[in-house]
Amino acid sequence: MKQYLLLLPLGLTLGVNAQKKADRKVLASLQAHVAYLADDKLEGRRTGTAGEKLAYTYISEQMKAAGLTAKGEEGYLQTFVVREGVTAAPSAFLKINDKALKIGSEALVLPFSANKNAKGEVILHVNEPSNIWLVDAADWDEYDNPHADMFPVYQKKTQEAAKQGATAVIFYNGKEKGTTVEKWMSEKTNAGSIPAIWLDAATSKTFNDDDVDGYQIDLSAGLIPSKRTGTNVAGFIDNNATETIVFGAHYDHLGYGEDHNSLSTTNNEIHNGADDNASGTAALLELAKMLKASKLKKYNYLFLAFSGEELGLYGSKYYTEHSTIDLTNANYMINMDMVGRLSDTKGLEIGGVGTSPSWGAILKSAVPSNLKVSYDSSGVGPSDHTSFYLKNIPVLFFFTGSHSDYHKPSDDADKVNYEGQYTIIRTIYNIVDKTSNEPKLAFTKTKDKQTKSTRFSVSLGIMPDYTYDKGGVKVDGVSPGKVAEKAGISVGDIVVQLGKFEIRDMDSYMEALGSFKAGDKTNVKVKRGNEVKSYDIAF
Template sequence: MWHEIPCRCRVICNFAPHPKQFAVKKITWLLPMVVSTLFVNAQRKTDRKTLTNLQMHIAYLSSDKLEGRRTGAPGEKLAADYISEQMRQIGLSPKGTADFLQSFTVKEGLEPAASCNFELNHKLLEAGTHYIPLPFTATKSAKGEVLPQANEPDNIWLINVADIDSTKYKSRLELYRKETATAAQSGATAVIFYNGGESSDLINSWLVQTAAGAIPAIWVDKDISKVLDDENANSFLIQLHTELKPVKRTGINVIGYIDNNAEHTIIVGAHYDHLGFGEDNNGLTKGHVLYHGANDNASGIAAMLEIARQLKASKLRHNNYLFVAFSGNEQGLSGSKYLAANSPVDLSTVNYMINLDMIGRLNPANGIQIAGVGTSPTWTQLLNGAVKDTKVVYNTSGIGPSDHTAFYRKNIPVLFFCTDREDFHQPGDVADKINYEGTLTVMKVVYDLIDKADNLQKLAFSATPDTLSGVTK
């Protein structure tokens, strides 16, 4: 046993490598670790740069200077200028009708003038919310003490629409017009319709250029209808003035393009408009307040711009890329509807569309919400490979109140990414509350998805149920 030890040593010594040979082997063994370390460090540097850019984009777009980016307002134009300049710096090609910009009409017709006034029992009501002048209203004032269910000449009439036989009329608009004409012929100084049951959106859709009537005519919402329908009311003190003014409101889509001379195109979109100071009465706080819209949807725009930057620098060349910053999202998705009807690329060549809307409040407990998974049979497989270490809530439907819907209706596979909706349509949706690391996480999922689908054939489209739960705006 004692003799075996030196023998082993001799064997080991006999097979020991030359010092230079050992150094080469050691370097070879360390090389993967060095490369891996360099890659990790490069990735961290890229992430830091991306996070800085995300913060820069969101801080500017949600700043007081842009006044809530209401469609058609000066703040929207400032935002459009910023986004188009960022697209230019990235190296995208302009794809709008005027450089990067594509203008569209949101609304053309009439709206209540600033002189409109309606006081009920000395309480000032809000035009567009509590009441809407009907399109045939006269530009005129009226006042009086009105007894419920006692419509008399030379006074304001209250008309309960629920008591009218609507089958006598071809449409609801005709009902209101003819009932107003009848009241005017009977000596009414103004007419107020309550318990109509229509939505304010429907009433506003009637406000187009038309000849004015003889007396003021007003529609009131359900809350004011309850007041006027109160059986215990003795009388109402009413003072009003109605006037409509012509209005043409336009929005601006911002469109950039990466042309890889490929057969198919991927659309990546996000809306950049928001609520302004609540002028359209779609905010959840009463009064004139600034809605910053950091999560909704400066976060989506910021991510879209950074994805565009990365794709421009990438080797992914099997698709072209169309990047669209939509306006008019808060106005019935009018911007995405317009683009889908007036696309700068042939929609039959579009591979798929990805929509980023409110991705700045990622909560690990709730995860990323992804809708549209049922719009292509390929989505599930791709998402299983792209989403790592992050909780995901899937929904199959391609229908929802965001901008992907217009493309789904063109038989294009879509995905809709969003996160938590805290401070939705509230003034508190500010940049300081954004989860920037979470926004980067969503970005990486989208980029990995595009990467994994790069070599695939054009995705097949599948129709889905027209319902979306849990992730919609």
């Protein structure tokens, strides 16, 4: 673990020895929070699970111990619905040649499936009446429109198969992700007359054109009603002020990767999410203690630990629409997401600096001169500050960058830089101190990033360095077996062109990716040192 200069707490006149003792206490608390939240017993803190409950119970208990007032809808807690629809019944199964597939990951029962069983010997590309049909979705014309809604397409093709005598239908080689199919489970629809099952990309490879012997298939495709909820945690420091400063961090993570948002090449492993985002949650709790003990009383302070972030900012969006304070009196919001990997090379990224004309001067005086920082103006990004920005509230987003453990089981507590984490907390405290002498911050709209709304059917297979801002997209990680690795692209390369598109930054990179579809061939150029290398690739 690298060492970093610790900032001495402001406004205190304690001696050096006492000061070091206070620092050690904070560091010990940060380690304890992350160790608990990233422990295997929480099973990855997936939204709606027993692990999430252990996490929100711990967070609420810590808020209470710190002297924060409950500010949820039920004490410290605020429950929201993530999805209400149907899910596969516990009795659902699919066996191909006696190999049982995992329902919910490798195989998904579609929401219009009939609650029936089916069994048969099936030959690929031979769809017989009174038998199970295997339907290859790869060449469907509907995929030519990247904005097409494929849910009704699958439903229609299931109905057509049923009319022609199919006893069940199994779709393979579909181009949508499992996360998209999961969202279909919330669609209001009626059960069809035959079972319908969707297979993920890896499982679709089971069906090989070279296999002429056929497949023994046995399945049951029952569905049951389901309701998945998440829980936010809210604590409050009431200084009897008119206005409130909001601090946030999401505490949910990926569980075992059941929501298809893992980047791991292995299955069924716990994703502990120490950096993402036990680190931000720990920082939130320690910042609450510091402000509770401080003399900074001009504003009230609201501390929010969100769930559902990994599924699409569900928790923060729900809170801003069902706020337990008057958000018109919110001065600004600071979000901490992945603040556990501060390093000399990457430093700290602070986003949202364009959301108020005051941020420039405040940050110049509050951020330590020895801390390497890059800034981004946009109020929109892939984390919970976006929900507050969209309510016309100035925001800041603290982030220490992506890394090779992102969304993988290897994001563990022993890799967190606690000294760097503490430096970030002190920096945020400095910002609060500086704004204590300022009136309510004015809000300004920024040029929003479009990466959240862009649909992609392909991936280059790199992990970008989001803190890199010197032109192009710097490769921070290369996914095994993906396009980039096969081409020879390496960590540290800078992508400067993709096909006919010049790559200037993340926005231009995302726009370029959105123009390609699976099967397309093109060329990618990367800068490696002073040399530009060119690679032919196929998505």
